[in-house]
Amino acid sequence: MDKKCICEETQRYFLGRAFDRLNLKEAQRTLLLSSFRETRVTVPVTLHHNGEDTLHTFQGYRVQHNHARGPFKGGLRFHPDVNMGEIRALAQLMTWKTALVDIPFGGAKGGVAVDPQQLNDTELEALSRRFCQKMAPIIGVHDDIPAPDIGTNPQVMAWMMDEYSKSHGYQTAIVTGKPMELGGSAGRLEATGHGVAHLAHKAAQGMALAPEQSRVVIQGFGNVGSHAAIALANKGYKVIALSDVNGGVVNEAGISIDHALAHITENGTLTGLPGTAPISNADLLELPCEILVPAALEATITCDNADAIQAKLIVEAANMPITHRADGQLVQRGVVIVPDLLANVGGVLASYYEWVQNLQQFPWDRETVLGRLESRLSRTYDAVAILANERKIDLRCAAYELAIRRVEQAVRLRGF
Numbered sequence: 001m002d003k004k005c006i007c008e009e010t011q012r013y014f015l016g017r018a019f020d021r022l023n024l025k026e027a028q029r030t031l032l033l034s035s036f037r038e039t040r041v042t043v044p045v046t047l048h049h050n051g052e053d054t055l056h057t058f059q060g061y062r063v064q065h066n067h068a069r070g071p072f073k074g075g076l077r078f079h080p081d082v083n084m085g086e087i088r089a090l091a092q093l094m095t096w097k098t099a100l101v102d103i104p105f106g107g108a109k110g111g112v113a114v115d116p117q118q119l120n121d122t123e124l125e126a127l128s129r130r131f132c133q134k135m136a137p138i139i140g141v142h143d144d145i146p147a148p149d150i151g152t153n154p155q156v157m158a159w160m161m162d163e164y165s166k167s168h169g170y171q172t173a174i175v176t177g178k179p180m181e182l183g184g185s186a187g188r189l190e191a192t193g194h195g196v197a198h199l200a201h202k203a204a205q206g207m208a209l210a211p212e213q214s215r216v217v218i219q220g221f222g223n224v225g226s227h228a229a230i231a232l233a234n235k236g237y238k239v240i241a242l243s244d245v246n247g248g249v250v251n252e253a254g255i256s257i258d259h260a261l262a263h264i265t266e267n268g269t270l271t272g273l274p275g276t277a278p279i280s281n282a283d284l285l286e287l288p289c290e291i292l293v294p295a296a297l298e299a300t301i302t303c304d305n306a307d308a309i310q311a312k313l314i315v316e317a318a319n320m321p322i323t324h325r326a327d328g329q330l331v332q333r334g335v336v337i338v339p340d341l342l343a344n345v346g347g348v349l350a351s352y353y354e355w356v357q358n359l360q361q362f363p364w365d366r367e368t369v370l371g372r373l374e375s376r377l378s379r380t381y382d383a384v385a386i387l388a389n390e391r392k393i394d395l396r397c398a399a400y401e402l403a404i405r406r407v408e409q410a411v412r413l414r415g416f
Ligand code: NAD
Pocket: 192, 219, 220, 221, 222, 223, 224, 225, 243, 244, 245, 246, 281, 295, 296, 297, 298, 317, 318, 319, 344, 345, 347
């Protein structure tokens, strides 16, 4: 089975289990699983190739899943594999994330099936602006607020904000993840990794794992993995292994994150980091350690390697890094898992803070943003942990239950 199918099966399993526990009727389940609106648009762009201008058409999507608790919110990805099925599943996940962290947003996702690496800046700008024009009737500062995702970045958000503002007045709050000069938020870049580290620390404290005695292994050293590594090292944890797409590096005595960052800046990879030994991405997951942070891809921990994982605590920085069958095996062995739904929610939380700052025209400093992020994440973690403890269920079950219950209540109260 390919990874996309495994992820869909995993998500279906976790949701079905929560629906059963909440005793939801068939009609309620159908409503909660259905998209509010699914939009597909054609995005024409003239591309300049081999000295010739040729018109190309790309397929664009925006799925607005549920807005019972607030405007739709979710990223836009530019990637060749983008399709309605994938965008639909990701839009749903956003609904549960925003509900779990209790911010007044619903869930959405969008994207264009395109390889942005094949476009020059002029073409990428034209694509971003044309896609924004096509989405303009369904997005809005209080309706649907896009953000960056795979293949998009603050510059793409700046073009979209400019395009939307041409016909709606100056509207910084129409997208989040903007450059700082255009209303982007301090702390947004590191928010997800910072949140991962904060929640790892909360969970470790609950398990009486002292930072200086806790070895940490992180797979993926991109935006999320690197900022999680920085924050965990600052809290006193010993990061013993790191990896990127080219492979991993390990040193039982601990790795200096500053040296790793400098090495990757200079060489574009962690490979060859002085003072470390090489290790494959697969072996890295099975290293003896207290805390494992998968921060790269989905479905990296499956039935095939779950029993070989030695970590006591796994913090899912990536979306769906553990399949549902592997999750069962790990939970049975007493491994504590902070689920993706909770672990990487710092990103959308910081997006919410950016939107609030834009609406108020009142920017906050980095300390305020990260301070509010930490206290909101702590409250969310505590609510999940209390429910898990009361019901004798794991953190993932509790997180899904809490999120679904909030959405279901809002749906019912509004009389949808
Ligand atoms: P990124 O592209 O910045 O970094 C990804 C890292 O994973 C890189 O170090 C890359 O080399 C590595 N990688 C890629 N393929 C790999 C492979 N086959 N094996 C091992 N490592 C591999 O991405 P990111 O923004 O850090 O996101 C990481 C994960 O976190 C993704 O699953 C993403 O969906 C999720 N996530 C990110 C955010 C965010 O705010 N960036 C928010 C929520 C969830």
